[in-house]
Amino acid sequence: MNRLRLLAVLLVLAACNTQPKTEKIKIETVKLETATAIPCGITGSASCAGCPSAKETKALVVSVDSVQKNPEKYFDKTIALRGRVIHTCKVSGKKMFLSGSDDQNLIRINAGENISRFDESLQGEIVIARGVLTPVTEVVVEKEKDGKTACVTEGKAKQYVLACTAFEVLAKNQE
Amino acid sequence: MNFYKLNRALHRDFGYFFSAMTIIYALSGIALNHRKDWNPSYSIERTEYQVKIPTDLQTNEKKAVEEILQQISQEKNYRKYYFPAADQLKVFMNGGGSVAVNLTSGKLLFENLQKRPVLFEVNFLHYNPGKIWMWFSDFFCVALMVLAIGGLFIMKGKNGITNRGAWLTAAGIIIPIVFLIIYF
Numbered sequence: 001m002n003r004l005r006l007l008a009v010l011l012v013l014a015a016c017n018t019q020p021k022t023e024k025i026k027i028e029t030v031k032l033e034t035a036t037a038i039p040c041g042i043t044g045s046a047s048c049a050g051c052p053s054a055k056e057t058k059a060l061v062v063s064v065d066s067v068q069k070n071p072e073k074y075f076d077k078t079i080a081l082r083g084r085v086i087h088t089c090k091v092s093g094k095k096m097f098l099s100g101s102d103d104q105n106l107i108r109i110n111a112g113e114n115i116s117r118f119d120e121s122l123q124g125e126i127v128i129a130r131g132v133l134t135p136v137t138e139v140v141v142e143k144e145k146d147g148k149t150a151c152v153t154e155g156k157a158k159q160y161v162l163a164c165t166a167f168e169v170l171a172k173n174q175e
Numbered sequence: 176m177n178f179y180k181l182n183r184a185l186h187r188d189f190g191y192f193f194s195a196m197t198i199i200y201a202l203s204g205i206a207l208n209h210r211k212d213w214n215p216s217y218s219i220e221r222t223e224y225q226v227k228i229p230t231d232l233q234t235n236e237k238k239a240v241e242e243i244l245q246q247i248s249q250e251k252n253y254r255k256y257y258f259p260a261a262d263q264l265k266v267f268m269n270g271g272g273s274v275a276v277n278l279t280s281g282k283l284l285f286e287n288l289q290k291r292p293v294l295f296e297v298n299f300l301h302y303n304p305g306k307i308w309m310w311f312s313d314f315f316c317v318a319l320m321v322l323a324i325g326g327l328f329i330m331k332g333k334n335g336i337t338n339r340g341a342w343l344t345a346a347g348i349i350i351p352i353v354f355l356i357i358y359f
Contacts, residue, residue, distance in 0.1 A: 084257065090217050090271065090288070091210050092302050103259040116304040120271025120288070124255030 059130050064100030064107055067133065071160060080130045081107065081162055082170075085122045087153040093117030097153050098129065106157040108136070112165045122169065131164040182325045189318045196315045203301035206294050216295045217271070217288045222247075224283040226276065240266065243276060247285055 060074075064083035067074055083098030086106065096118040097106040109129045111118055136159055206215035226246045229239040244250040249268065256266040266274040271288045303309045327336045327344060334340060 086259075086265070088271070090214055090219075091207075091298075093299070094302065099259070103265075113303075113306070117299070117302065121254070121269075123271060123273065124257065124265075124267030 061128060064098050065102075067107060067160065068100060068102070068105060071133075071135070074133045075135060076132060078130065078132050079162070080128045081109070081133070082126065082128045083107065085118075085125050085127055088118040088120050088122055089151070090120065093119070095154075096122060096127075096129075097157050098127070104156050105159075106153065107133075107159075108154070108157040108161045109164045109167070110161055112163060115164060115167070126170045127167050128170065129162055129164045129167040131162045131166075133160055133162050135159065136161050179328065179331075182328055186322060186325045186329060189322050193315055193318050193322075196312070197319075199297045199300055200312075200315075202294070203297040206298055207301060216291060216298045218291055220287045220289075222285045222287070224285065226281050226283045228276075228278050228281050232278065240264065243283070244274065247274070247283065249274065249285070 059078045059080040061080040061082055062074060064081065067079075067081065081098060083100055085096050086099045086103060087097045089095035094111040094115075094117060096109045096111075098109060099106050109118070109131070112131065136157075203215075209215070224247050226243055229235075229242045232239040240253075240256050241250045243264070244253055244266065252269050253266050253274070254269055256264060259265055262277060262279045264274075264276040264278055266276070268274065268287075270290075273286050275284045275286075276282070300308065303312070327340065330336070330340060332338070336344065
């Protein structure tokens with residue numbers, strides 16, 4: 001009986017410690033290209049997930065179009081990429097795709113380990129995703145089988161990938 | 176306490192405690208194994224419609240978009256929209272679906288998503304939603320190894336590891352080795 005009680009207490013403790021569904025919002029600032037600071041997690045920012053440590057708080061905010069125009073400038077650097085989420089991976093939830101003015105040429109965003117998943121409700125939102133941008137060396141796009149589940153969007157994001165450590169959704173007045 | 180008694184107790188209690196975890200990973204394992212053949216978390220239905228494009232789209236954007244969606248009875252189910260090109264409209268629906276409209280031809284493609292009950296949740300857990308879950312699932316994996324190794328020594332006698340058990344265990348080892356030889 002005592003063992004059962006101990007087990008119940010341990011279970012309750014474990015349940016209390018689990019990660020909350022809405023991740024904690026921390027205040028941070030990012031350095032914009034235009035030298036204007038965009039605060040993450042303050043009023044106006046709809047949400048912020050996986051906020052990074054103090055070491056990672058500064059990054060250039062660049063648009064998807066800027067990266068597409070001059071990608072080499074941003075390779076292997078921590079940037080804050082701004083773009084519209086036009087697709088989130090429905091299988092793993094670990095990938096989302098950002099579009100600029102050309103929705104046929106996307107940038108893939110991979111979720112870092114502190115981001116549980118990119119929810120499908122992000123689709124359509126303008127986000128700022130922070131992380132290191134690298135060129136895609138090998139594209140693995142799941143092959144279409146009977147037109148069922150092949151990810152067409154992934155095929156449009158063959159060039160660059162951002163290993164995302166944090167992201168925030170911009171509120172309407174910031175878009 | 177002798178080894179056999181301790182082993183049986185451990186096997187029994189780990190078995191009880193991790194029965195749910197085993198089912199979660201087994202179920203999602205099957206679902207994800209076949210992710211090239213189907214979407215394991217959502218059922219996706221794509222339907223094409225021919226719609227009328229309102230003439231006041233330029234001047235009264237929001238109302239026009241809602242009028243388009245009204246033609247497929249989805250006017251109250253949308254979250255956001257934007258125009259990827261001058262003749263294209265993309266609408267994002269609640270629940271992750273989307274609507275793509277060709278504003279010149281009036282062709283509309285509605286992609287409706289429905290979460291697969293149970294499978295969505297187990298797949299969600301399978302993809303490590305958080306660090307604490309990751310540690311717990313690591314613990315589960317260690318427990319599975321304890322269960323597997325301990326399980327070999329539960330039975331004694333003719334069904335034990337020295338007789339029938341040895342043959343079945345050997346078969347279970349040989350099969351993955353054969354596949355390794357074939358695929359590697």
